[in-house]
Amino acid sequence: MTAVPLAHPHSRQRVAQDGLPSDERWLTVRWKNLRERTVYENRWFRVNLADVRLPDGRHLDHYLIRLRPVAVATVVNEANEVLLLWRHRFITDAWGWELAAGVVEDGEDIADAAAREMEEETGWRPGPLRHLLSVEPSNGLTDARHHIYWAEEASYVGHPEDDFESDRREWVPLKLVPDMVARGEVPAANMAAALLLLHHIRLG
Amino acid sequence: MTAVPLAHPHSRQRVAQDGLPSDERWLTVRWKNLRERTVYENRWFRVNLADVRLPDGRHLDHYLIRLRPVAVATVVNEANEVLLLWRHRFITDAWGWELAAGVVEDGEDIADAAAREMEEETGWRPGPLRHLLSVEPSNGLTDARHHIYWAEEASYVGHPEDDFESDRREWVPLKLVPDMVARGEVPAANMAAALLLLHHIRLG
Numbered sequence: 001m002t003a004v005p006l007a008h009p010h011s012r013q014r015v016a017q018d019g020l021p022s023d024e025r026w027l028t029v030r031w032k033n034l035r036e037r038t039v040y041e042n043r044w045f046r047v048n049l050a051d052v053r054l055p056d057g058r059h060l061d062h063y064l065i066r067l068r069p070v071a072v073a074t075v076v077n078e079a080n081e082v083l084l085l086w087r088h089r090f091i092t093d094a095w096g097w098e099l100a101a102g103v104v105e106d107g108e109d110i111a112d113a114a115a116r117e118m119e120e121e122t123g124w125r126p127g128p129l130r131h132l133l134s135v136e137p138s139n140g141l142t143d144a145r146h147h148i149y150w151a152e153e154a155s156y157v158g159h160p161e162d163d164f165e166s167d168r169r170e171w172v173p174l175k176l177v178p179d180m181v182a183r184g185e186v187p188a189a190n191m192a193a194a195l196l197l198l199h200h201i202r203l204g
Numbered sequence: 205m206t207a208v209p210l211a212h213p214h215s216r217q218r219v220a221q222d223g224l225p226s227d228e229r230w231l232t233v234r235w236k237n238l239r240e241r242t243v244y245e246n247r248w249f250r251v252n253l254a255d256v257r258l259p260d261g262r263h264l265d266h267y268l269i270r271l272r273p274v275a276v277a278t279v280v281n282e283a284n285e286v287l288l289l290w291r292h293r294f295i296t297d298a299w300g301w302e303l304a305a306g307v308v309e310d311g312e313d314i315a316d317a318a319a320r321e322m323e324e325e326t327g328w329r330p331g332p333l334r335h336l337l338s339v340e341p342s343n344g345l346t347d348a349r350h351h352i353y354w355a356e357e358a359s360y361v362g363h364p365e366d367d368f369e370s371d372r373r374e375w376v377p378l379k380l381v382p383d384m385v386a387r388g389e390v391p392a393a394n395m396a397a398a399l400l401l402l403h404h405i406r407l408g
Contacts, residue, residue, distance in 0.1 A: 031294040045345075196400035
């Protein structure tokens with residue numbers, strides 16, 4: 001992502017001028033975060049301003065947002081149906097299929113958080129969860145990491161506690177996933193990636 | 205995503221108490237953004253605090269971050285290889301395969317922005333771009349929208365102007381994509397989704 005307007009840097013020559021070893025090729029593209037300070041914060045995130053050294057030795061002021069990790073979970077049953085939520089997001093004003101997800105609490109195991117969110121949001125308690133994928137939703141701006149888990153069995157424990165987070169919960173055939181994603185019906189990037197990977201794993 | 209700690213809301217009953225039409229089912233889950241004010245801003249984004257009405261009539265203070273749209277592009281050649289960048293992200297301190305991407309400028313057409321970023325970051329000028337996918341990287345916190353395009357041809361115009369954004373640019377066989385994604389080698393969520401969809405489209 002072009003986060004900054006820059007003139008053309010002559011990286012390799014400048015690296016040598018900066019006194020950095022020019023024979024370590026990665027140094028030509030690795031940006032170094034020298035220090036950062038918080039310019040705004042609330043209980044959900046911090047906005048920091050970093051002093052970044054570019055490969056050619058120039059310095060750059062770069063904003064970044066530090067966030068808590070997020071845990072995500074779903075289940076695929078024997079019929080190759082995946083448990084999804086149909087919900088509205090007020091910030092983007094868009095409806096879409098999503099997986100259960102939520103912020104990992106202090107000291108909480110990530111897989112435990114994924115299981116907890118799934119039960120709270122869907123009413124289904126997952127069997128043994130396995131790690132599917134970890135992704136960075138916006139790595140040019142934030143340090144957010146979303147960790148996605150899945151199970152092959154689940155038991156229904158009752159109407160979901162967090163029923164205000166979704167309109168309905170449904171078992172959706174995995175075979176429909178690629179067309180759903182292409183039509184924009186899975187707008188969340190992390191969840192589109194997860195569902196397409198599950199489609200590949202289960203249906204090749 | 206559970207963005208807020210809440211007791212169990214009895215949505216349907218409370219909606220009626222709030223005077224909202226209880227026969228419109230979506231009202232039971234649609235959160236209404238009544239107003240928002242900016243609490244922090246810089247040239248890249250704004251942090252707003254919204255007054256949100258939940259389905260049961262309660263109000264919630266919810267932070268959100270408003271961002272510019274992002275355009276993303278790549279090319280798949282006749283050999284089913286996809287043009288990717290191998291780059292380091294200093295915020296997450298992670299290496300990964302990415303597609304060319306950047307912020308859409310004021311008044312700029314999104315597909316034009318995608319083509320511009322691809323040429324700046326890879327040195328390849330795409331042929332006719334088609335829309336692949338639009339995703340929301342973090343729809344529980346931001347209004348970010350990433351629009352991903354692809355072409356089936358491209359011409360090399362020279363060493364990329366923005367060569368400081370990636371270590372190298374390579375044509376990677378699409379058939380490798382699912383395993384690359386599963387191993388975490390495509391950490392950006394939007395790009396993992398895009399590459400898995402391209403894999404499905406071209407290799408089924």
